[in-house]
Every structure is written in C-alpha cells, then in structure tokens.
Amino acid sequence: RTAELIRPILRGRDVKRYGYDWAGLWLINAHNGLKSKGIKPVDINDYPAIKEWLDNGGVAYNGKMYKGFSQIEKRSDRGDTPYNLRNCAYMEDFSKPKIVWAELARTGNAFALDFGNNMVGNTGYILTVPSNNQDELLYLLAFLNSRSMLYSLNQITTRFDENGWRWLRQFVEQLRVPPLINKNEILSIVATVTKDNKQEVSEILNNVIADIYNFTDEEKAYINQTLSNY
Structure with a gap:
C-alpha cells in the first residue's frame, strides 16, 4: 500500500535528451x-x-x-x-506514458520518454497523448529533440541568458509537428537510441527531420552552424 502514496519524482535537472537520471527522490503524494x-x-x-x-x-x-x-x-x-x-486535475497523467522535459535548460532541447510512473516537480513539464500510444510519443520525441525544432524554439522561447532557455509550456505548444510523416523510419531510428550512441543517432534524426521540413542545404547548414553546440 505504501507504493500508492510514495512516488518517485523527477526534477528538471534530472531530464536529459532521450533519458533521465533519477536522483533517488520520492514524493509523498497525499491528495x-x-x-x-x-x-x-x-x-x-x-x-x-x-x-x-x-x-x-x-x-x-x-x-x-x-x-x-x-x-x-x-x-x-x-x-x-x-x-x-x-x-490536482491532471494527477492521473503522471501515471501515463509521457514525455518529460525541464523548464530551464542549458543543453538545448532535452526531452525524454517516461514509462516509470514518475511524478515531475515544478521545474519540469509533462506531455501525454490521448491514446497513450507509444509510437506517437516516440515520433513526437524525435521531433522535439531535433535541431530543427530547437531552432524554432529558439525563435519564440524566453532566454534567461546567452546559453539558457526556458521551455515554458506555452512555447512548446506552438511547435508544429507534421502528422506521422516517415513514421516507420523515424521510429526505427529512435528505437536504437542508447546512452552511448544518442549523439550519433540524434545527428541521423536531425537530417531526416530537416528533410521532412524541406529545408534546403543552405538552411540546414545555417541551423547546424547556429546551434552547433546542441
């Protein structure tokens, strides 16, 4: 019964691109x-x-x-x-498959998928889909972690200094994700992400997603140069 009350909790700083490092913290969820x-x-x-x-x-x-x-x-x-x-009107959503991200970030766009029934503190956000469909979440995850999407976020998101962003919900909601274009290709690439190869896989996805947005070679080069550190 205690497991119903004590829940693992993620802080914004725990969330990395395509994963998270749980700090062993728990929340007493007395509601x-x-x-x-x-x-x-x-x-x-x-x-x-x-x-x-x-x-x-x-x-x-x-x-x-x-x-x-x-x-x-x-x-x-x-x-x-x-x-x-x-x-909490959305309390049930913490128990669903979800995408999590930190409000404050210095590492660019760092979105992760959580199937671990984690709560998220007030330094992070969650995103669910109505169907709880894993493929839809993985598809969204690939786009949200792409350099193309980071470029879009960089145009509309509040900066707190030259190297830091605030990924507030109202900004993330403005992002446009094409409806399941090249779905199977993207899902097969995302499925290969590990802690050791995520940078390499991210670069592959960056190219696939840039092509979906029909960016020219010059536009790709500009985005890659502008955001080369992320």
Whole structure:
C-alpha cells in the first residue's frame, strides 16, 4: 500500500535528451482524490509510519530540517486535512506514458520518454497523448529533440541568458509537428537510441527531420552552424 502514496519524482535537472537520471527522490503524494473520476482521497492514518514521520519532524534535506506536520498544516494549498494537498486535475497523467522535459535548460532541447510512473516537480513539464500510444510519443520525441525544432524554439522561447532557455509550456505548444510523416523510419531510428550512441543517432534524426521540413542545404547548414553546440 505504501507504493500508492510514495512516488518517485523527477526534477528538471534530472531530464536529459532521450533519458533521465533519477536522483533517488520520492514524493509523498497525499491528495484529496478526484470524486469525478472515482479516485478516493488518501487517508494518512492508513500509513502510520509516514504519519509519524510527518508528525515528528521528518529528516534534513539539503541542509534544511523540514518540520513535518507543524509546517504542512500552514500550507495555503492544503486539502481536507493538514496532511492532504488540494486536488490536482491532471494527477492521473503522471501515471501515463509521457514525455518529460525541464523548464530551464542549458543543453538545448532535452526531452525524454517516461514509462516509470514518475511524478515531475515544478521545474519540469509533462506531455501525454490521448491514446497513450507509444509510437506517437516516440515520433513526437524525435521531433522535439531535433535541431530543427530547437531552432524554432529558439525563435519564440524566453532566454534567461546567452546559453539558457526556458521551455515554458506555452512555447512548446506552438511547435508544429507534421502528422506521422516517415513514421516507420523515424521510429526505427529512435528505437536504437542508447546512452552511448544518442549523439550519433540524434545527428541521423536531425537530417531526416530537416528533410521532412524541406529545408534546403543552405538552411540546414545555417541551423547546424547556429546551434552547433546542441
């Protein structure tokens, strides 16, 4: 039962291009439930060890001691009890296959696929598809990680310095992805990505996707030169 309450969580900094490095962090997902979807609220009394941890101060994290119950009872977003958070309308989406990315990035576009039932903190975003179709997610992932898409993002995205971007949701939503063009070719290439070869595979996908957008050789050269470090 504890697995229903304690969920692994990703921070934005954990997300890399085509993967992520989980830092071993967990989220206590004590929520109010969603009556409209038949999700019952979490009763902290069903988890006595966690309730005791919250009541008695918890543990130090990053040099700061969190005060457990004495802190959470004052939260403005508390739920029906001091232990619960208010309802999250998209809570179910964290349990779906999804694309994750960091809001702040210095490594260009770094989108990853998550099948691990991870929660994502407020320094990251998630993207799901209505069908939960893995092929659709992989197809989107290839485009989102491409240099062509990075060039588009670079035109519309807020920069916080010369080498850093903010991939806010409203910017990512503006990107245009062709509907399943060369789907099988792209999926077969994406399926070969590993931690060791992702740079090589990324370059192959960059060329395939640039051709889909009908970029000329001069346009490809300009984009590659402008964003050669990413």
